[in-house]
Amino acid sequence: MKYALFLGCKIPSALPAYEASSRAVLAHFGVTLVDLEFNCCGYPARNFNRYAFAAAAARNLALAERAGLDILTPCMCCFGTLRHAIRFLGEDAELRSRVSEALAAEGYAWSGKTEVEHLLTVLARKIGVDSLAAAVRSPRTGLRVAAQYGCHALRPGNVTRFDNPMAPTMFETLIRAAGATPVDWPRRLDCCGDPLHQANTPLSGRMTRAKIADALESGAEVICTACPHCHLRFDAVQAGSSDASIRTLLYTQLLGLAMGLPADFLGL
Amino acid sequence: MSPALFQTALYASLALCSLGLVWRVSAWFRVRIGPDARTVALSQRVAALLRGGALALFSRRVFQLAGAVFLDLLLQRRLFANEKLRWLGHLLILTGFTLLLLMHALAAIVTAKLFQGYQPTLDPYLFLRNLSGAMVITGVGLLLFGRWRRQTGLPQARRPMDMAFVALLGFVLVSGFLLEAHKIASPRAFYRMSDQFIGSTDAGRLTPLRAVWASEFGVAFDDLKLPIDPRLLEQGRELHRSACASCHTKPVSAFVSYPMARVLAPVTDLLDTGRADAWLLYLHVFACFLGLAVLPFTLMFHLVAVPISLLVNAAAPNRDFSLAGRASRRALALDACVRCGICDLHCSVAPLARYLGNLGLLPAHKLQATAALAGGRLLGCEDVALRAADGAFLCTDCGRCTAHCPVGLDLEDLWEAGRGDLAAAGLPSPAQWVQAHPALAWAESLERGPAEHVDSGPDDLLAPLSADRRSFSRCVQCQTCTNVCPVVAHSMDSNHGIDLTPQKVMNLLRLGLRDLTLGSRMVWDCATCYQCQENCPAGVRVADIMCELRALGVRRLGAVRSLRESS
Numbered sequence: 001m002k003y004a005l006f007l008g009c010k011i012p013s014a015l016p017a018y019e020a021s022s023r024a025v026l027a028h029f030g031v032t033l034v035d036l037e038f039n040c041c042g043y044p045a046r047n048f049n050r051y052a053f054a055a056a057a058a059r060n061l062a063l064a065e066r067a068g069l070d071i072l073t074p075c076m077c078c079f080g081t082l083r084h085a086i087r088f089l090g091e092d093a094e095l096r097s098r099v100s101e102a103l104a105a106e107g108y109a110w111s112g113k114t115e116v117e118h119l120l121t122v123l124a125r126k127i128g129v130d131s132l133a134a135a136v137r138s139p140r141t142g143l144r145v146a147a148q149y150g151c152h153a154l155r156p157g158n159v160t161r162f163d164n165p166m167a168p169t170m171f172e173t174l175i176r177a178a179g180a181t182p183v184d185w186p187r188r189l190d191c192c193g194d195p196l197h198q199a200n201t202p203l204s205g206r207m208t209r210a211k212i213a214d215a216l217e218s219g220a221e222v223i224c225t226a227c228p229h230c231h232l233r234f235d236a237v238q239a240g241s242s243d244a245s246i247r248t249l250l251y252t253q254l255l256g257l258a259m260g261l262p263a264d265f266l267g268l
Numbered sequence: 269m270s271p272a273l274f275q276t277a278l279y280a281s282l283a284l285c286s287l288g289l290v291w292r293v294s295a296w297f298r299v300r301i302g303p304d305a306r307t308v309a310l311s312q313r314v315a316a317l318l319r320g321g322a323l324a325l326f327s328r329r330v331f332q333l334a335g336a337v338f339l340d341l342l343l344q345r346r347l348f349a350n351e352k353l354r355w356l357g358h359l360l361i362l363t364g365f366t367l368l369l370l371m372h373a374l375a376a377i378v379t380a381k382l383f384q385g386y387q388p389t390l391d392p393y394l395f396l397r398n399l400s401g402a403m404v405i406t407g408v409g410l411l412l413f414g415r416w417r418r419q420t421g422l423p424q425a426r427r428p429m430d431m432a433f434v435a436l437l438g439f440v441l442v443s444g445f446l447l448e449a450h451k452i453a454s455p456r457a458f459y460r461m462s463d464q465f466i467g468s469t470d471a472g473r474l475t476p477l478r479a480v481w482a483s484e485f486g487v488a489f490d491d492l493k494l495p496i497d498p499r500l501l502e503q504g505r506e507l508h509r510s511a512c513a514s515c516h517t518k519p520v521s522a523f524v525s526y527p528m529a530r531v532l533a534p535v536t537d538l539l540d541t542g543r544a545d546a547w548l549l550y551l552h553v554f555a556c557f558l559g560l561a562v563l564p565f566t567l568m569f570h571l572v573a574v575p576i577s578l579l580v581n582a583a584a585p586n587r588d589f590s591l592a593g594r595a596s597r598r599a600l601a602l603d604a605c606v607r608c609g610i611c612d613l614h615c616s617v618a619p620l621a622r623y624l625g626n627l628g629l630l631p632a633h634k635l636q637a638t639a640a641l642a643g644g645r646l647l648g649c650e651d652v653a654l655r656a657a658d659g660a661f662l663c664t665d666c667g668r669c670t671a672h673c674p675v676g677l678d679l680e681d682l683w684e685a686g687r688g689d690l691a692a693a694g695l696p697s698p699a700q701w702v703q704a705h706p707a708l709a710w711a712e713s714l715e716r717g718p719a720e721h722v723d724s725g726p727d728d729l730l731a732p733l734s735a736d737r738r739s740f741s742r743c744v745q746c747q748t749c750t751n752v753c754p755v756v757a758h759s760m761d762s763n764h765g766i767d768l769t770p771q772k773v774m775n776l777l778r779l780g781l782r783d784l785t786l787g788s789r790m791v792w793d794c795a796t797c798y799q800c801q802e803n804c805p806a807g808v809r810v811a812d813i814m815c816e817l818r819a820l821g822v823r824r825l826g827a828v829r830s831l832r833e834s835s
Contacts, residue, residue, distance in 0.1 A: 013667030
């Protein structure tokens with residue numbers, strides 16, 4: 001298996017542990033990751049200019065297509081954004097022609113071949129839960145883990161095709177594969193608050209804290225994330241607060257620990 | 269040139285240069301970038317420098333500093349990692365320029381003291397001078413070629429003064445070579461020397477020597493026919509050995525000037541009559557003095573700012589600095605940036621800059637805007653300021669600019685400070701300026717605003733769903749969207765009220781009152797979690813429409829924004 005690794009903007013600068021742990025885990029399963037110099041997925045422009053958003057996303061898809069690769073991203077926002085762009089370009093001929101023009105000016109073209117996968121969809125569907133479970137050397141038995149699904153990967157389900165958007169199970173299945181116990185928590189499908197962090201900081205904070213409180217009440221010891229935005233938001237809100245806190249762990253760190261990979265490989 | 273004139277001009281330009289340096293360096297402590305920098309006094313910033321400098325110099329960090337001087341400064345390893353061609357160009361300029369400065373401009377006080385029997389017309393000095401000049405010219409050429417070759421389709425950041433200085437540098441080099449070439453070919457220069465060292469200017473008596481200088485030293489005597497009788501040459505060589513040879517080697521080693529002298533030979537008489545040696549010297553020397561006088565206000569100021577910036581970097585990372593130290597580093601960064609544009613090449617939102625037609629997104633341009641804002645020059649130009657603000661708030665803080673910067677600037681710190689300054693100057697992010705007024709007030713402004721402001725192009729591409737009734741006419745106002753919306757749920761108490769609910773936004777669209785939604789809290793506080801869209805029983809793409817309304821709001825409300833602010 002070979003993918004172009006789409007790290008997005010947050011991971012290299014703010015969460016290098018996610019890159020390190022993703023590489024370590026994927027390498028174990030024989031996934032080759034190719035580094036291309038992608039641009040911003042386009043998300044920041046969605047609220048600004050639909051054409052610029054679609055063109056920026058399409059440029060990434062075109063870069064991967066030129067390299068003959070599909071995209072794997074550990075970021076749920078990048079994943080959702082790229083999937084959205086594919087939908088918009090598919091349903092809007094005028095948008096597609098303007099975007100194609102912009103890409104052609106730089107010598108790029110996107111024919112629609114590129115597939116976009118999230119790290120979790122690759123682990124669960126391409127590598128398979130059985131293979132993951134088979135690689136586990138020191139299962140995290142008894143660890144109660146709350147799965148943070150992440151809105152932009154999950155919804156709208158017809159665009160992202162991540163899992164059943166109303167009752168997803170993929171993340172819990174992956175947690176079980178690491179030997180840990182997934183916790184059922186009422187707010188598991190709620191927004192982490194990150195998209196509103198700059199636009200409305202107090203509202204964003206209320207949303208994040210509600211999730212943390214819910215995870216704790218539900219008996220979770222760890223919130224497990226698979227998106228740098230969710231992960232960093234939980235950490236940031238907890239860093240500035242004296243309320244009860246919960247540990248955050250990236251899924252690749254959880255799985256990596258269970259596989260017996262050295263902690264420093266996982267950025268821990 | 270009279271020594272008095274030379275000295276007066278030299279000291280005048282040195283004085284101007286020193287004053288300029290003091291002024292520019294003082295800016296590192298005066299210029300305030302970022303709202304937090306306004307809370308630090310100048311004295312605190314100077315104290316932070318002295319303290320930090322002392323700590324770095326009298327600790328083990330001094331080895332780090334030495335390493336930085338060698339690897340980062342002299343070998344320019346960060347530039348090497350980025351662009352080999354530019355690195356070569358830069359190295360050629362730096363080496364050539366240093367050699368010219370020490371061996372040529374300061375020959376009397378450096379080279380002559382170090383090497384006995386130094387004469388500018390003897391090898392290896394003659395050859396080395398040409399080599400150094402050629403290195404600088406090649407280096408400048410490589411840098412310009414590197415800039416041209418990029419062709420990203422986006423203009424690169426530059427200051428007019430920088431290009432003027434490059435032109436001046438080119439002029440100094442070309443005039444220097446021309447002067448040397450002319451002096452090689454000039455019979456007038458020959459006679460001046462023969463008068464001084466042989467005591468004769470008699471052409472007939474000097475014919476054997478002239479024969480030697482014409483055939484072997486490139487002097488363009490118009491009355492001598494080549495080839496010359498070997499016996500005459502033999503006679504001339506005798507005289508040459510006794511009178512000239514101690515100061516002159518054959519100028520063939522001046523591999524730039526000598527071929528130029530051969531080219532100039534046919535017009536040498538004319539140039540001699542016009543006293544080209546004198547005015548070329550004036551031009552060359554005064555161009556140098558002009559460059560020296562304006563140096564602190566040109567690109568060359570990076571010769572001061574970059575080494576200091578690199579040393580400060582080596583002393584400690586920016587985040588370990590006190591606020592006073594960071595404030596100074598931001599101001600220093602404005603001067604240490606050479607507008608090489610390598611950041612622009614790697615910027616993750618550079619494609620957005622192209623698609624939006626807004627250079628304000630690109631780091632090198634953003635740095636110029638930050639400098640302009642700090643100097644109070646940005647706000648005078650509303651268009652530029654607004655575009656700079658758009659650019660600043662679309663930056664994703666991916667850190668690639670910082671990672672690639674060849675002079676190691678902490679650009680993210682600068683961007684964050686710049687965003688703070690923009691917000692303080694009334695140019696915050698769209699979410700903030702829109703929410704400064706209630707939705708109703710915005711709708712009224714749109715109604716009153718001149719049509720050409722409000723209707724700037726069709727909405728179909730920007731907001732096709734909200735422009736098409738079919739996308740929301742199925743809404744039956746069942747309130748499912750509102751019931752699943754986390755923003756509504758977290759805004760239920762009286763302190764955090766929301767103005768509209770998602771279902772009401774859809775209803776306003778159904779009523780054809782789209783403008784009423786554009787400034788609403790609900791639209792701008794939408795978390796894009798897609799619960800509404802996923803749960804809508806009628807299949808209305810609520811969240812997609814919310815995104816469109818924000819994009820539309822940025823454009824339509826932006827058009828009447830200045831009207832609102834001034835009313």
